[in-house]
Amino acid sequence: MSVRRYGNDRMPVVIMNRQTILNPTLSTTARLLYAVLAASLDEDLDLDHVARLAGLNDAEEIRPFIAELETVGIVDLKDHEGRGEIITVREMPLVPEQRSHPCIPCEDCGECSCEYIKGLCRxxxxxxxxxxxxxxxxxxxxxxxxxxxxxxxxxxxxxxxxxxxxxxxxxxxxxxxxxxxxxxxxxxxxxxxxxxxxxxxxxxxxxxxxxxxxxxxxxxxx
Ligand SMILES: [Zn+2]
Ligand SMILES: [Zn+2]
Ligand SMILES: [Zn+2]
Incomplete structure (x- = not known):
């Protein structure tokens, strides 16, 4: 499973969504996990490492917290064509009607195109x-x-x-x-x-x- 940012900019600072960090309905671990995921994007940290930074034992333990973050549209975990499971981390939450779409395969090669023009990979x-x-x-x-x-x-x-x-x-x-x-x-x-x-x-x-x-x-x- 890999983690990616929605968009491509590499930055020395982390931008994250205030409402997510300050959302009292999310567990402390989910909010910390979001912050660590956002900060890890340009650092190539593996998921076990990310999990430990969020106080968990290994990558498998992050799933319920990812599920929590999915409910607010800030992170999602999907199976993408040809790329396997990917956690996508956003700076701004998706509104509910944008959240449910499945992976959109590229018209030409059939692999995931979600991080580029939807329907056509980079x-x-x-x-x-x-x-x-x-x-x-x-x-x-x-x-x-x-x-x-x-x-x-x-x-x-x-x-x-x-x-x-x-x-x-x-x-x-x-x-x-x-x-x-x-x-x-x-x-x-x-x-x-x-x-x-x-x-x-x-x-x-x-x-x-x-x-x-x-x-x-x-x-x-x-
Ligand atoms: Zn995809
Ligand atoms: Zn393609
Ligand atoms: Zn000639």
């Missing part, structure tokens, strides 16, 4: 965004090519290439590289590398470009 959101960026960029590149732009300026901006120069990676190769990054999307490490801008000979003449011509593809002289 990783899948990154994957969707980068794929959309890729498709828009490929569409732009194809449109330029269809319009007769057959010269490319590489990412370094130093050389002039033919659009299909083997030293420039193709849309297909870039898509494969993008898909290979899918396992790293969780950490946000997924990035579409943009295709080069394409130009027609007229555009380059108008720009008065004096770039060196790539020796590999040998673009037509301007």
């Amino acid at each position: 990783a899948c959101c990154t994957i969707r965004d980068e794929r959309a960026r890729a498709h828009a960029d490929i569409a732009r590149w194809k449109q330029q090519l269809d319009a007769g732009a057959t010269y490319a300026i590489g990412s370094g901006g130093t050389r002039l290439h033919r659009w299909d120069c083997p030293t420039l990676s193709s849309p297909e190769a870039r898509l494969l590289a993008l898909e290979a990054q899918v396992p790293h999307a969780e950490g946000g490490y997924m990035h579409w590398s943009k295709l080069p801008m394409l130009y027609t000979a007229e555009e380059l003449r108008a720009k008065g470009t004096r770039k060196k011509h790539c020796a590999t593809c040998g673009p037509d002289p301007l």
Whole structure:
């Protein structure tokens, strides 16, 4: 079982809900447990440790007190798709009508999406965004090519290439590289590398470009 904050900010201070700490209907242990849980979020304390700080013997003993805190909507313990049991700790209590929802699995991967956009987890959101960026960029590149732009300026901006120069990676190769990054999307490490801008000979003449011509593809002289 793990513990998480609703939201992601790491802070050197603890913010907790006043009404919960001052609620006389909650047991002393439940209120102390809430304070310790809130304080433990950025510290990676295991639940046995948290339980002991709240005067209990081990993690199993916290369940009835979690149940007490659930009645006021400040903490909840749920089974989340693909992640198991998680205690979610809030700074503000949920109002009763928000409390009963079960775990909402991600539309794309089926794992829990409760701590991000409900219905789409953080990783899948990154994957969707980068794929959309890729498709828009490929569409732009194809449109330029269809319009007769057959010269490319590489990412370094130093050389002039033919659009299909083997030293420039193709849309297909870039898509494969993008898909290979899918396992790293969780950490946000997924990035579409943009295709080069394409130009027609007229555009380059108008720009008065004096770039060196790539020796590999040998673009037509301007
Ligand atoms: Zn969930
Ligand atoms: Zn997902
Ligand atoms: Zn080239």
